[in-house]
Amino acid sequence: MEKYQNELLKDTLELLSFDGEEGKPLPGAPFGEGNRQCLDWFLSKAESFGFQTKNLDGYCGVADIGEGEAFGILGHLDTVPVGDGWTHNPYGEISGDVIYGRGVVDDRGPMLACLYAVKSLLDEGLIPKKRIRFIVGCNEETGWRCIKHFNTVEKMPDTGFSPDADFPVINCEKGIATITFEKNYSGNVEISGGTRPNVVPNVCTARIPDTADNLTIIEKSGLEYEIKDGRIVVTAHGKAAHAATPALGDNAIVKLLKALSDIDVDLKKIYNAFKTSDGKGAGLDLRDDVSGALTVNLGIISSHEKLKFTINIRYPVTVKKSTLIDILDKCLYDFTIAESEFQEPLYVDKNDVLVKTLLSTYNDVMGTNLDAISIGGGTYARALKHGVAFGPEFPGVESTIHMPDERTPISTYMNVFKIYREAIRRLCF
Template sequence: MQKQIDAFIDSHKEEMLEDLKTLVRINSVRGEEKPGKPYGEGPAEVLAAAQKMIADYGFSAKNYDNYVVTGDFNDKEKQLDILAHLDVVPVTEDWTVTQPFEPVIVDGKIYGRGTADDKGPAIAALYAMRAVKECGVSLSKNVRLILGSDEECGSSDLDHYYSIEQEAPMTFTPDADFPVINIEKGRLAKSFTASFAGERAAGGSVLALHGGDKVNVVPANAWACVTGVSMEDVQAAIAEDASGVKFTAETKEAGIQITAKGLAGHASTPEVGKNAICALLALLGKLPLGDDAQNNALKAVAELFSYGDLCGRALGVEMEDEISGKITVNLGVLDFDGISLKGTFDSRVPICGDDGNVTAVIASKMQEKGLTMEAGAMTPPHHVPAESEFVQTLLASYEKYSGIKGEPRAIGGGTYVHDLERGVAFGCMSDEVDNHMHGDDEFMLVDVLVMSAKIFADAICRLCR
């Protein structure tokens, strides 16, 4: 059946790409909750489009209250779940190849928000199931495709789904890298706050600051409005900056607005981005600001999240272990209006970290600086044994089509299966290709998409026949 399945996928490549374009054209960034639509219009619309595809290709489709949709291969014993998501992160106006929701294919790459994360991999999984079905392969156990709509904002869609359904004996998500990710770091994502009642001091003042939209994204944009300082002071600070972040300044009615343009990236790999918030805070620290609670609170945040400190050194939590690597820290969102301050950070914690040596330490450091961190435990690390039959089978399917020896690996953060006891990440990207995930001009290699569908089909046959 291998040749038949491969030939089916090859012959349906254009159809697969058109289905992907249909999903990419839908702006599925989480929006305002509405009756029957927990994540707003876009996520509900993309779920409906996917449900129609699933049903059209002969699978039993079900919508779980617009949290997730599913497609079952058959009605036999549960064996394998494939878990992908159709929500996407926000976009900027800085795309160059196309607009985020206007997919195009250029030089073997399909561009558009979600092509890599995670609409493209979801379509690859759907076509893997379709190929197995239409080639007449009989499965003795069921494979279910689960498509969620809130992965980027906390995965509450899965909380709803798994309050109704049980975890399958095996689950993989095509929302990461090949070959297989069987270890994921723990995660500590917390907000911190401060409020102010006193008068502003003489000298320069930061009137307002905003940066970032999502805690799990390295913020590419930030701005601040300052008064009581000269444009010469601001330009001199910009000239001294060596962060690589681009700064502009212009005079507004309220004061001087300073804008920072960095580079977006995923919070689990903050080294690939340029944090606009942290760079802006460092720049503000070079200005002659007054000695008041408001300015000092911003200085405290700048000290705890200094630009370039990606491993929590200033927070007192720098650590590393041989299995899962170093801790990482990303300041993802910061809002300040002169009356209150609220920020949110995201830390990816190796196996050697826990609430005692990470959560409590960061909370104490913040308290020393006059900041209050929200309470609550971290999400612990996740581990599925490398020697398990499940992991070894997935590696065999990967090796068969890639021609590369596969080894299970650890990553710096959580995937969609982090909270599933028997879940691993399997595809669709690799370290060799920067797909601009969460950034401008996101794309997926068409050849990789096709190969992924073949790999998934092979894994389905191995695990469910």
């Protein structure tokens, strides 16, 4: 497989060069010019490998090869914002034996590795026994409108996998709830923090009256501050992480609210509810044996016109949406829900043929004896009647998705390619 390495790395850098943050809608580019250019590039590459492709109005794309029952490989080309704190080029760089770039792990790199995996099998003269259907979306990070559009114009395969999570195989994905609360606010704190509900915020800033009491509180907090235009401007810095694994990050909003809770009663209520990612303060410390414990990320906050904040919850598969709402209504009785969006949990039995095939593939290639696992992340596998998430992150390896310097060692990337190649061979050839 070494003969594909240079070509795959070169194309990966090209794919990473496009801006994947959701941008201004344009004709044929509902999620911005960068995402449209990235989609065009991917479909063109698939065509060069012999696939038949369709661009579905810039929302997503399809690349098909083979005949018969469809097997889906679903992933996305959009990314979370690049953000601050990078020490390497966020639009693609190889330094030493490591590839850096937003999307190299989540999810452009894995999708390209899958495309190359199919190419390598075709190059051997193998003929697919199924219709392999790549579905590439451009709005996974901010709403799944790409998949919703796909379902209005195309038929979704029943079975497949999404290379957008972890190895060895994910047979269980927690439910996802994104909920925005708001209330009329007459306090003296101007606060702003966070960019996406599904990202642990790494910076949060507030402006408060320059009084002796406030200054004492802020000085004791140890947070960065300055006096400007008669206000104390205080900033908390944290560490970004994916909201599915909030413990890997350091929530800057929570850090700032801890200090401000001695100044403002409404902010104190939010802090007490969500100061820990297990949701215990809000009464959300729920778990089950199948999928584990609930997690919550306080992802966005602002006090412009109204006090508003957004949380992202990953809840166990046996927990009902109504239970979450009842608990939150009781805890945040003086806030109202401005917006809410839910994604149902996913669960496929460990003894299912798809799960067993993917699991055995991983274990055979890597020489391990691991079992299927549950995650808090949500993937396009939920769009399938019978689908799971499969890679690309390895057990015990630090995750850098949604963080500065998102990266993967070249050796790891090539192992990803080998695993996907063998899995697709077993399932589709």
